[in-house]
Amino acid sequence: MKDSAQNSFGISINSDVFKMQIHLLFEQISLFEKQLIEIETMMIELSNRQEHFLTTISGISDVTAAVILGEIGSISRFERPGQLLAFAGLDASVHQSGDFTGSNTKLSKRGSPYLRRAIWQAAFGASFHAPALSLYYQKLRDRGKAHGTAVGAVARKLTHIIFAILRDEKPYQPRIIKEENN
Structure with missing residues (x-):
């Protein structure tokens, strides 16, 4: 050779x-x-x-948790999960001009690109490995949503979970809600 x-x-x-x-x-x-x-x-x-419990979520590694904690700082800066969502740039942007309001929404991408990337990567892993979040991902895919759209929805849900974990200082306890067929 x-x-x-x-x-x-x-x-x-x-x-x-x-x-x-x-x-x-x-x-x-x-x-x-x-x-x-x-x-x-x-x-x-x-x-x-810090006792943060973020790694109790499948898809969040120690390094990802460190990035998330470093970018968020103190969770007390945010009153609601929606504020954290906006800070991460994972909220929807509205395109409008005058009376026109666009129907295609995209991520606003305002706020911290590092936090957005860390949550997006964690959501990608959680979409396949975290029981409740992978079920949510699969439900969206079954409804015809594109892969990226479904991962984005998981990222938004994950941001709400991260907010609750940091606010309550408790480990993640997934709740899997199974739909009944009647």
């Missing part, structure tokens, strides 16, 4: 310089990976100093 690679570079002039550049790039990547591990470890350590 190494012999094939040595003969496949295609540039015969100054190949030692290119070898050195590649070697240095590998060293930089290795350093970045080590630093990333150190940063993630520190984030988890700082996050675990």
Whole structure:
């Protein structure tokens, strides 16, 4: 394999310089990976100093919980879950001009992009692994909603759950409501 690679570079002039550049790039990547591990470890350590219960939700890892906590700060800043939803930019934006009001709504994307991304990633995982949220996701998909729309709805529901967990300081207890067929 190494012999094939040595003969496949295609540039015969100054190949030692290119070898050195590649070697240095590998060293930089290795350093970045080590630093990333150190940063993630520190984030988890700082996050675990608080009793937040966010990791009781399937889809929220220690690192995601640290990002969410870092972006939200104190939950007492928000009186209602809708305010947290707006801060994360997961609320619907209204397109209107004069008497015209658009019917296609999209995410407002105002507020913290880091919080929005963390909640979106957690919602993506929860859509498939958290019992109540995956049931909700599947119900939306069965109604014909697109994947992204369904994940967005799960993200909004997850934001309400995050608000309640941080406000009440209690672990997540999923409630699965099964529909009865009469």
